[in-house]
Amino acid sequence: MAKAKTDAQRMREMRARKKIAEEQRLEKLLAKTIKLQLFHSTNDALDRLLIETGINEPQDVITRLIHGAEHLTSKQKKAMFL
Numbered sequence: 001m002a003k004a005k006t007d008a009q010r011m012r013e014m015r016a017r018k019k020i021a022e023e024q025r026l027e028k029l030l031a032k033t034i035k036l037q038l039f040h041s042t043n044d045a046l047d048r049l050l051i052e053t054g055i056n057e058p059q060d061v062i063t064r065l066i067h068g069a070e071h072l073t074s075k076q077k078k079a080m081f082l
Contacts, residue, residue: 036062 038046049061
């Protein structure tokens with residue numbers, strides 16, 4: 001005969017299910033994880049951008065920069081990246 005679960009056991013199981021669901025959601029959303037090492041001057045520039053924009057997450061700033069760069073003209077991209 002199965003023993004009834006306590007509230008604490010039910011909560012642990014619910015948290016475990018939520019954690020698995022969140023991991024699966026992120027797995028579907030994330031295309032790539034990038035490990036990025038920054039030199040001091042680049043890190044300082046990133047820190048200044050975080051402060052100036054009020055954004056708290058470095059990955060958010062980097063994501064916005066990538067999407068913003070998409071809107072540059074070909075000439076602007078060549079000047080910036082070449």
